[in-house]
Amino acid sequence: MAHVTDLVGNTPCITMQNISGKYANLHLKIERGNPAGSIKDRPALYMIEQAEKMGKLKPGDTIIESSSGNFGISLAMIGAAKGYHVLILVDPKTTQANLNMLKAYGAEVIVVQEKDDSGSYHKTRIKLANELHREIPNSFRPDQCFNPTNADAHYNITAPEIASQFPDGLDAIVLAVSTGGQTGGISRYFKEHYPQTKIVVVDAIGSSIFSGDEHGYLLPGMGLSWTPTNIENINLIDEIYKVPDESAFIACRTLAKHEGILVGGSTGASLVAALKVAEAEEMKDVLCLASDSGERYLNTIYNDDWMKSQHLNLKADPETLLKEVKQLTVYSQQPTKVANYKPYLIDTLESPSKQLLFERGSINHIKEYV
Ligand SMILES: Cc1ncc(COP(=O)(O)O)c(C=O)c1O
Known part of the structure; x- marks a missing residue:
């Protein structure tokens, strides 16, 4: 008999019909097909199963995580299925829809109110989660x-799955x-097995994962506000873009109205x-990971009143989208030059992953780029 967690992964890929690149087919891997509705079900399940195997987690235990959205929801779903108490630290930016979802799965929620030195809540949330742990x-x-x-x-599961689909x-x-x-x-997986596939990474303007102004x-x-240690080798990225909020939202709304996605x-x-x-x-087949569904954003991205309140363009058509694309320029093709690793955060935030990062040599590796 199948368990809800057996539904994680094996998500379909689709090809866009009306919006395509100048030369390429654009494909989307539809991660909303995971049971809690996003790609985060994959790392959540994997991390929980690894912890179970290592004896770090047994039924009745408490899972504590800092997440304003999808990862917390995935943990809450898996926790409900496997009998763990789940405590999620969110912040005032967390949408009501996400809070409702966390509560629906029975998670306990703490709303952190204090901003960190970058103006976001990431560090405050993580530090408190570590204290509670x-x-x-x-x-x-x-x-x-x-x-x-x-x-x-993603190395062991998502990436081989993508490779098998193409x-x-x-x-x-x-x-x-x-x-x-x-x-x-x-x-890591693609550079080991298919080095000809270009790895393109997209950040928000205002984030400093790859340096630059923070706002x-x-x-x-x-x-x-830093390059996460999960990007152990920043050299494996070929190209980085920073996309404005408005362009991204125009793309979402155009995709909904002109592709039905x-x-x-x-x-x-x-x-x-x-x-x-x-x-x-040379680009013939380009894949984007569609990490979650627009249903989570019906009150924001897909709500005209909210868009107007943020002074954002309501237009949603392929011409407007292509104008946004025209204005976009590559942010960096030399990722090591924009690396923003802050290994000291492992100590400042008292990360429980410190020992593991040392054992894997990750800390020495990222220090090369500091
Ligand atoms: C919808 C969505 N897209 C993309 C990402 C980025 O994925 P990652 O955290 O693996 O960099 C996240 C992470 O929270 C997400 O929730």
């Missing part, structure tokens, strides 16, 4: 921003970035970069 007996911290097992999930190869894979799990794992942005599920903001951002990448003649 030390205080609460029988607790497990997946630690998605530092634990390299996050990237391992037996004739892919010219480029476009990935949105936050904890670096997708980027770290998929770039607020609206894109959900993207960005961080409802995606989240990070997919919209990836699509803008994919269309840019697809301007090169």
Whole structure:
């Protein structure tokens, strides 16, 4: 008999029919097909299963994580299925829809109110999650921003699955970035097995994963104020883009209205970069990971009143989208020059993944780029 967690992975790929690159077919891997509705089910399940195998997690234990969205929802779903108590630290930016979802799965939610020195809540949330982990007996911290097992999930599962779906190869894979799990794992696998596939990574303007000015942005599920350790070898990235909120949202709304595909903001951002990448003649097949569904953003990206309140363009048609693509320029093709690793954060935030990062040599590796 199947268990709900058996539904994680094996997501379909589709090819866009009305929006295509100048030369390339654009494909989307539809991660909403995972049971809790996003790609984060993959690292959540993988990390939980690894912890179970290592005896770090047994039924009745508490899983503690900092997440404003998808990863927390995935943990809450798996926790409900497997009998774990799940405690998620969110912040005031977390949408009501996500809070409702966490609660529906029975998770306990703490809303962190204090901003960190970058103006976001990431560091405050992570530090508090680590404190709670030390205080609460029988607790497990997946630690998605530092634990390299996050990237391992994509290296061992997502990336081979992609490769098997494109037996004739892919010219480029476009990935949105936050904890670096997708980027770290998929770039490692493809550079080992299919080095000709270009790895294109997309961040939000205002995030400093790849250095640059830090300021607020609206894109959900993207960005961080340092290069996460999950991107253990930044050299494996070929091209980096920083996409404006408005372009990403125009892409989402155009995709919904002209392809019938409802995606989240990070997919919209990836699509803008994919269309840019697809301007090169050699690009025949380009894949974007559609990490979650637009249903999570009906009150924001797909709500005209919200868009107007943020002074964003309501137009949603292929011409407007292509104008946005025209304005986009590559941010960097030399990732080591824009690396923003902050290994001291492992100590400042008291990450429980420190020992693992040392054992794997990750800390020495990233120090080369500091
Ligand atoms: C919708 C969405 N897209 C993309 C990402 C980025 O993935 P990663 O954290 O593996 O870098 C996330 C992460 O939270 C996400 O929720």
